[in-house]
Amino acid sequence: MIRHAALGLLLIGAATRSVAAQALPEVRLEAGAARLRQPGLGARGGEEASDAALFGIFWRLPTERWTLYTSGNLTYARDSLAAAQGVAALSLPWGRRSNFRTDLGVAGAVFSLSGAGDGGNTNGFARQHYVLENGGAWGGATAATTLRGTRWNAASAFDLGGWSRFGFLYGSLSLSRLYATDALLFETAGLLLENESGPFEFQDAQLVLQLRGGPHDITASLTRRQTIAGAEFSQNALYGSATLQLTDRVALIGGAGRQLADPVRGLPQADIITASLRVSLGPKPLPVMQRSTIADATVEPLAGGGGGELVVRVFSAEWLEVEVAGDFSEWRPVPMEREGSYWVARIRLRSGKYHIGVRTNQGPWRAPRNLARVRDDFGGESGLIVVP
Numbered sequence: 001m002i003r004h005a006a007l008g009l010l011l012i013g014a015a016t017r018s019v020a021a022q023a024l025p026e027v028r029l030e031a032g033a034a035r036l037r038q039p040g041l042g043a044r045g046g047e048e049a050s051d052a053a054l055f056g057i058f059w060r061l062p063t064e065r066w067t068l069y070t071s072g073n074l075t076y077a078r079d080s081l082a083a084a085q086g087v088a089a090l091s092l093p094w095g096r097r098s099n100f101r102t103d104l105g106v107a108g109a110v111f112s113l114s115g116a117g118d119g120g121n122t123n124g125f126a127r128q129h130y131v132l133e134n135g136g137a138w139g140g141a142t143a144a145t146t147l148r149g150t151r152w153n154a155a156s157a158f159d160l161g162g163w164s165r166f167g168f169l170y171g172s173l174s175l176s177r178l179y180a181t182d183a184l185l186f187e188t189a190g191l192l193l194e195n196e197s198g199p200f201e202f203q204d205a206q207l208v209l210q211l212r213g214g215p216h217d218i219t220a221s222l223t224r225r226q227t228i229a230g231a232e233f234s235q236n237a238l239y240g241s242a243t244l245q246l247t248d249r250v251a252l253i254g255g256a257g258r259q260l261a262d263p264v265r266g267l268p269q270a271d272i273i274t275a276s277l278r279v280s281l282g283p284k285p286l287p288v289m290q291r292s293t294i295a296d297a298t299v300e301p302l303a304g305g306g307g308g309e310l311v312v313r314v315f316s317a318e319w320l321e322v323e324v325a326g327d328f329s330e331w332r333p334v335p336m337e338r339e340g341s342y343w344v345a346r347i348r349l350r351s352g353k354y355h356i357g358v359r360t361n362q363g364p365w366r367a368p369r370n371l372a373r374v375r376d377d378f379g380g381e382s383g384l385i386v387v388p
């Protein structure tokens with residue numbers, strides 16, 4: 001039953017994307033290969049490592065009031081370490097100028113895992129964010145159920161975390177409390193004794209550091225797991241990944257490290273090495289260097305003092321659709337004129353601090369290259385400018 005429901009979620013998401021992809025603002029496809037090893041299986045005569053094929057699709061629809069995300073992932077290995085997953089989430093800002101945002105979502109999976117049996121998983125989650133210019137915090141909860149063979153297993157998780165930005169460095173720290181009854185998942189990882197059957201309660205602490213340079217990034221995460229009840233073990237897991245944007249639409253992605261057993265999604269512990277290619281489709285390709293967009297913003301003082309005229313110049317082809325907006329216009333595009341090789345916007349503003357963004361062909365908002373930039377949670381950014 002649960003496997004059919006999860007598979008239905010996957011098929012509905014795929015059908016929706018295939019029908020509407022041409023009209024959607026962001027679609028990404030990923031394909032690659034992986035080397036997987038389940039540490040607990042080697043001691044039992046199983047294959048220590050296996051090759052796997054990876055395929056993923058991501059679809060995003062932003063509007064003025066909300067943003068809808070859907071994604072699907074397929075992992076297929078010759079030794080039956082396979083899983084198909086689908087996620088649908090709705091992100092709801094509390095108004096254009098609000099610092100609060102609520103995420104709601106559901107996910108489903110079907111899998112056939114070495115040593116952990118066939119089955120499926122469904123889960124639902126809710127998360128509340130508080131976002132500032134250079135940091136933020138969140139708290140959330142997830143409830144899940146997993147079917148392995150004929151046995152049902154429950155899981156739940158509660159998490160709190162915060163993040164901050166220091167120039168090109170982004171860091172986050174989170175703490176999660178998890179409850180699970182899926183003994184087979186931990187037994188497969190070689191973590192349980194014969195008389196340990198759950199339920200289990202444990203705590204995860206995770207530190208994530210990321211270096212960003214335009215669309216390129218290097219990320220490292222360290223997770224510390226400590227059991228609280230039901231078993232006695234502790235684990236550390238390190239994982240690293242990198243993204244290299246090759247062209248406007250093509251990126252190379254790689255990663256290596258350990259994935260701890262995840263009872264919320266029903267996935268086993270594994271050591272992973274991956275390499276994949278990501279292709280962006282539709283009208284919103286990602287610039288190879290986001291900050292190198294040739295857009296500059298300056299303020300020219302007005303006669304008599306008090307306030308100034310914001311002048312934004314964007315060097316681009318005449319046929320490109322260029323838009324400039326900011327909190328001063330409630331993020332509605334302002335009129336622009338063609339001056340030689342530039343699109344130019346001129347806006348008179350009172351003294352104060354303002355956020356401004358530039359985008360082309362309905363793409364994500366980007367900061368003019370000479371301004372300090374502030375990233376949002378929807379893949380865009382804005383520049384901060386002060387009018388004296």
